[in-house]
Amino acid sequence: MADTKALLTHIDDQLDVARERLFDWLRISSISAQPDHAGDCRRAAEWLKGELAGLGFAASVQETAGGHPVTLGHLPGPSGAPHLLFYGHYDVQPPDPLDLWTSPPFEPILADGPRGKRIVARGAVDDKGQTMLWLEAFRAYRALAGGLPVGVTVLVEGEEEIGSPRLPAFLDAHRKELQADVAVIADTGMWDIATPAITTRLRGSTYVEVKLRVAARDLHSGLFGGSAQNAANILAKALGQLHDEEGRIQVPGFYDSVKPLSRELLASWEALNFDEAAFLGRMGLRTPAGEKGRKALDRLWARPTADITGMWSGYTGAGAKTVIPAEASAKVSFRLVPGQDPSAVVEAFRRFILERLPSEGEASFNAMFKGKGLEIPSDSRWVRAASAALAAEYGRAPILMGSGASIPVVEMLKDTLGLDSLLVGFGLDDDQVHSPNEKFELTCFHRGQRAYVRLLAEIATSR
Amino acid sequence: MADTKALLTHIDDQLDVARERLFDWLRISSISAQPDHAGDCRRAAEWLKGELAGLGFAASVQETAGGHPVTLGHLPGPSGAPHLLFYGHYDVQPPDPLDLWTSPPFEPILADGPRGKRIVARGAVDDKGQTMLWLEAFRAYRALAGGLPVGVTVLVEGEEEIGSPRLPAFLDAHRKELQADVAVIADTGMWDIATPAITTRLRGSTYVEVKLRVAARDLHSGLFGGSAQNAANILAKALGQLHDEEGRIQVPGFYDSVKPLSRELLASWEALNFDEAAFLGRMGLRTPAGEKGRKALDRLWARPTADITGMWSGYTGAGAKTVIPAEASAKVSFRLVPGQDPSAVVEAFRRFILERLPSEGEASFNAMFKGKGLEIPSDSRWVRAASAALAAEYGRAPILMGSGASIPVVEMLKDTLGLDSLLVGFGLDDDQVHSPNEKFELTCFHRGQRAYVRLLAEIATSR
Numbered sequence: 001m002a003d004t005k006a007l008l009t010h011i012d013d014q015l016d017v018a019r020e021r022l023f024d025w026l027r028i029s030s031i032s033a034q035p036d037h038a039g040d041c042r043r044a045a046e047w048l049k050g051e052l053a054g055l056g057f058a059a060s061v062q063e064t065a066g067g068h069p070v071t072l073g074h075l076p077g078p079s080g081a082p083h084l085l086f087y088g089h090y091d092v093q094p095p096d097p098l099d100l101w102t103s104p105p106f107e108p109i110l111a112d113g114p115r116g117k118r119i120v121a122r123g124a125v126d127d128k129g130q131t132m133l134w135l136e137a138f139r140a141y142r143a144l145a146g147g148l149p150v151g152v153t154v155l156v157e158g159e160e161e162i163g164s165p166r167l168p169a170f171l172d173a174h175r176k177e178l179q180a181d182v183a184v185i186a187d188t189g190m191w192d193i194a195t196p197a198i199t200t201r202l203r204g205s206t207y208v209e210v211k212l213r214v215a216a217r218d219l220h221s222g223l224f225g226g227s228a229q230n231a232a233n234i235l236a237k238a239l240g241q242l243h244d245e246e247g248r249i250q251v252p253g254f255y256d257s258v259k260p261l262s263r264e265l266l267a268s269w270e271a272l273n274f275d276e277a278a279f280l281g282r283m284g285l286r287t288p289a290g291e292k293g294r295k296a297l298d299r300l301w302a303r304p305t306a307d308i309t310g311m312w313s314g315y316t317g318a319g320a321k322t323v324i325p326a327e328a329s330a331k332v333s334f335r336l337v338p339g340q341d342p343s344a345v346v347e348a349f350r351r352f353i354l355e356r357l358p359s360e361g362e363a364s365f366n367a368m369f370k371g372k373g374l375e376i377p378s379d380s381r382w383v384r385a386a387s388a389a390l391a392a393e394y395g396r397a398p399i400l401m402g403s404g405a406s407i408p409v410v411e412m413l414k415d416t417l418g419l420d421s422l423l424v425g426f427g428l429d430d431d432q433v434h435s436p437n438e439k440f441e442l443t444c445f446h447r448g449q450r451a452y453v454r455l456l457a458e459i460a461t462s463r
Numbered sequence: 464m465a466d467t468k469a470l471l472t473h474i475d476d477q478l479d480v481a482r483e484r485l486f487d488w489l490r491i492s493s494i495s496a497q498p499d500h501a502g503d504c505r506r507a508a509e510w511l512k513g514e515l516a517g518l519g520f521a522a523s524v525q526e527t528a529g530g531h532p533v534t535l536g537h538l539p540g541p542s543g544a545p546h547l548l549f550y551g552h553y554d555v556q557p558p559d560p561l562d563l564w565t566s567p568p569f570e571p572i573l574a575d576g577p578r579g580k581r582i583v584a585r586g587a588v589d590d591k592g593q594t595m596l597w598l599e600a601f602r603a604y605r606a607l608a609g610g611l612p613v614g615v616t617v618l619v620e621g622e623e624e625i626g627s628p629r630l631p632a633f634l635d636a637h638r639k640e641l642q643a644d645v646a647v648i649a650d651t652g653m654w655d656i657a658t659p660a661i662t663t664r665l666r667g668s669t670y671v672e673v674k675l676r677v678a679a680r681d682l683h684s685g686l687f688g689g690s691a692q693n694a695a696n697i698l699a700k701a702l703g704q705l706h707d708e709e710g711r712i713q714v715p716g717f718y719d720s721v722k723p724l725s726r727e728l729l730a731s732w733e734a735l736n737f738d739e740a741a742f743l744g745r746m747g748l749r750t751p752a753g754e755k756g757r758k759a760l761d762r763l764w765a766r767p768t769a770d771i772t773g774m775w776s777g778y779t780g781a782g783a784k785t786v787i788p789a790e791a792s793a794k795v796s797f798r799l800v801p802g803q804d805p806s807a808v809v810e811a812f813r814r815f816i817l818e819r820l821p822s823e824g825e826a827s828f829n830a831m832f833k834g835k836g837l838e839i840p841s842d843s844r845w846v847r848a849a850s851a852a853l854a855a856e857y858g859r860a861p862i863l864m865g866s867g868a869s870i871p872v873v874e875m876l877k878d879t880l881g882l883d884s885l886l887v888g889f890g891l892d893d894d895q896v897h898s899p900n901e902k903f904e905l906t907c908f909h910r911g912q913r914a915y916v917r918l919l920a921e922i923a924t925s926r
Contacts, residue, residue: 033782094784100680162782189686203685207783216747217563220897221770221796222666222868223652226753226762227739228746232771232793233706240703243696276690283691284679284789287821290689299689307684307787308695310777315794319496319625320670320831321557322796323897324770326747330695331778333684333785358750368783405685434683434786 002145007453010140015446018136019110019119021051022445025090025128026108026121032068032091032162041068041158044090044128048156049073051135055142057154062174064166068158074177075138077151081460085153085180085419087409088131088187089160092123093434100436110442115193117442125440126433130186130425130448131156137452149460153180157409160187163207163369164408171416182382183413184455186448188425191272191399193441196390196451198383198398199423201301204336204373205406206346207309209366210235210353215326218314224324229358231328232313238356239330242306247291249306251345251352259339261302269297272399282430301402304373305335335404342370371408382422385462389454390424393447424455465608470916473603478909481599482573482582484514485908488553488591489571489584495531495554495625504531504621507553507591511619512536514598518605520617525637527629531621537640538601540614544923548616548643548882550872551594551650552623555586556897563899573905578656580905588903589896593649593888593911594619600915612923616643620872623650626670626832627871634879645845646876647918649911651888654735654862656904659853659914661846662886664764664865665873667799667836669809670772672829673698673816678789681777687787692821694791695776701819702793705769710754712769714808714815722802724765732760735862745893764865767836768798798867805833834871845885848925852917853887856910887918 011018030044031037045061048071052059057073064070068091077083095105103109108121119129141148155178157167171178188199214229244250276288276296290299299305313328315321334345346367353363377383378400390398403423413419426448432438474481493507494500508524511534515522520536527533531554540546558568566572571584582592604611618641620630634641651662677692707713739751739759753762762768776791778784797808809830816826840846841863853861866886876882889911895901 033784034780094778094780096778096780096784097681203688205685205785207785209783214748216745217895217900218560218898219746220868221768221772222668222798222866223892223896224746224763225666225768225770225796225798225867226766227743227751227759229748229750229752230770232774233702233752236699236771236774236793237703237706239696240700243700280690282679283682283687284823285677285692286823287692288690289692289696289821296690300687303689305684305688307688307693308699308777309684309784309786309788310779311695311699311788311791312775312779314771314773315557315559316773316775316792317496317557317559318498319557320672320794320796321496321559321772321897322668322670323772325772325774328774329779330699331783333688333783335685335688358752360747360749403685404688405683429686432680433686434784435681437680 002141004454004457006144007140008450010144011136011449011453018132018449019445022119022129022132023108026123027106029106030091030158031094032159033094038068041091045069045071045158048090052154055138064170067166070158070170071154071156073154075148075152077148081150082181083151083153084459085155085178085183086134087183087185087413088156089127089158090156091158091161092126093161095122097436102437113441115441115443118439119442119445120437120439122438124438125427125431126438127160127187129440129445130427133186133426133448134184134452136449137456140453141456149456153178160409164412167409168412168416171412175417178417180419183419183421185407185410185421185423186425187407188403188423189427189429190444191401193428193443194394195396196394196398197401198386199403199425200376200378200400201402202374202407202410203404204340204342204371205369205408206334206336206342207331207368208346208349209329209331209368211327211329211364212357212361213327214358214361218323218326221322221324228324229361230324232325234357234361235313235328235330238353239308247289249304251348253348254304254345257339257341258304258337266298270295272297279429297402300404302337304337304340307333309333335406337373338375340373342372369406369408371406371411374410376421376423380420381462382459385458386422386424386455389458390451392454393451424451465604467917467920469607470603471913473607474599474912474916481595481912482908485582485592485595486571489586490569492569493554493621494557495622496557501531504554508532508534508621511553515617518601519610527633530629533621533633534617534619536617538611538615540611544613545644546614546616547922548618548641548646549597550646550648550876551619552590552621553619554621554624555589556624558585560899565900576904578904578906581902582905582908583900583902585901587901588890588894589901590623590650592903592908593890596649596889596911597647597915599912600919603916604919612919616641623872627875630872631875631879634875638880641880643882646882646884648870648873648884648886649888650870651866651886652890652892653907654864656891656906657857658859659857659861660864661849661861662866662888663839663841663863665837665870666867667803667805667834668832668869668871669797669799669805670794670831671809671812672792672794672831674790674792674827675820675824676790677821677824681786681789684785684787691787692824693787695788697820697824698776698791698793701816702771710752712767714811716811717767717808720802720804721767721800724761729761733758735760742892760865763867765800767800767803770796772796798869800836801838803836805835832869832871834869835874837873839884839886843883844925845883845922848921849885849887849918852921853914855917856914887914
């Protein structure tokens, strides 16, 4: 077994090299949502295969059924050691709106920030940067010990940002070679830059695109106004009724199956003294949204939401065009919590919209994600080992926290392979994930690698 | 004085030539709203100047203050004859959405339709095609009589579709050379293809673009959902409250100054037996919009409206992007009736939106048109002459009707030059004005020219 101190020193010494390696990966614009970037997605998968092969993994790029490929790698550990499935994703969100980036999204830079250097690029933290944390930990072991203290399978997919539609079938088809004791995922956040966290609760998600059509064509707002139905008016009215004045979602039955939280859990979150005003203030916000009368972490981690993520209708160019739009569209993101069934939410939303259409109106719906909310056992061997590793690196115990975001793969790994997931991530709230100027603090990139070195050592010796 | 019958025969004989001439004009993509078409607007103005010069007019292209130019022409009539100011516009609406056109918008074609041939192009009827009606009538007089039976000034502008922002100043600066007894405008419609009409009532219009901003940037809908304000949610809610369930506009004070209609006028409209089901059915619609409990022509001609003409926010590309948008925008077209003050409506709408924002929300407003609703005296010498001409051409008296659309120039001509307007147009409800596949029935193009020949003769001999 390698000496942990030597491994950590190696990580420290190699930080610039590791960052340059990450930059190479970030330069590949692997946007899974946009078909014209399919080639870039494949390049990102191949790039990772090369890295794994260089570390001694049996590595391959595997096809999915008509989607972006998956990079797999296998490296056996010492006899009797636990076997871990490390999951990550190489795909990224579209960078729009481009004009709000201060540097090009696929030309990574090391910029100065209030807390030191930061890596700025699309994918800097979500999830290429975080995937590199454990990859660099592997590299340190490889360099100093010739191999890893545990058995490792790597699974890095390219469709996480579009809801991993082909992953369940892929997991099922590769069930045997993906066998492991636990899945490890670096795609979550810290409590703050000095306080590590393990995420034990995740919101689920469903994402519905709705397209209304009420007339055969756009109509002149003077000649037809007062008689013709207007798809934009109708959609605004329907979506405007999604929330009442208390912020409660009005889709019938939406809250019916929400599992209530224990008083203890709510109390432990309250003890964190989360500063919502500061959290919002960093984004230029002041007034909390969501359900009135509920605490911030309850709203963010344990209550379901409905957010319009996109909306378009009629003429959106320069100047004036006096049309009554025949069509109007929106994309709505629902965040779900344990107990809620994504398919039932989609169906209830569909009825909610249809009830608000005139009889000649048509609506089509495209539900893109269906991930349930999840709770992860917090007293397991894996969480205990991770807690020890994080406490050693940061000098304080990690927070067991929730996350408002979805990681549908956690549900898929449980459903298909029976695996629990250990979620240890190093993102921060202000990393601008999915937004312009996404960044990863260099210190998080650095200490995240060190934490994964320690995590491997702890797990190798854990019971 | 030329023989009317010979003039009409000349019109009949020259129909193909006249149509080809119109096609030349339609090929110029004079979209006033789009800065990159400024050169095309100028070309359209120059083209018309050439036509007028060919008819013996003293013609010129005159600059406006930083906008698209105006084509002017002057041709004196016989001594003592009335002097008419013919107004038209050479600019057209943007052709979007392009994919719904069955032929390119600026490549005019003669297509087969259920009522014979039709001219299909952007501007076919609004307003190049209608402007050509009186121009071809002038040409017939020029060919057979060497000149016109009345004095004529031609004023054809290039900013009608963007609200004629520079026309009042232009009219004021050219007040002297624009002196006339009445203005004549062909930019309205018939009652139906067999029944001519004179429009004596017009709705006004104002058009407001609103842009909301609530946060510094777009945010991840999982990490921030339940806490962060969403500009799209807020805009949908605000715009969704523009109308109540009865279709009444909820902007405070909106209806306060609406002048009530006389019982007689409403009764005369009711006698037209307007078939709203058929009117809507042609557009694929069935359920009337607008205020419940009011008759269709009241809603279309005499009641104010609010229609969202464009709306956009967040991610509108392919697939899913799970953002909470920081910004959301909409364009809203208000149609106004006599008594309403456009500036007051804009201000009331501004307050309506601002009241629905969280305290950190910002909204900018850009009001693009401000035209009042108008009533035109229907017992004048000009309306009587036009009635006689239309009755002779169509074998039935014209309908004195209202229009839901705005022609702001009518108000400007009245305010600036003191001129009443005579509105005699040959469009039909299904001409797809401002929409893909705009068309002008060939028979309307033909008989419209004949009607204008008769109109000139009637006016020359009227008292």
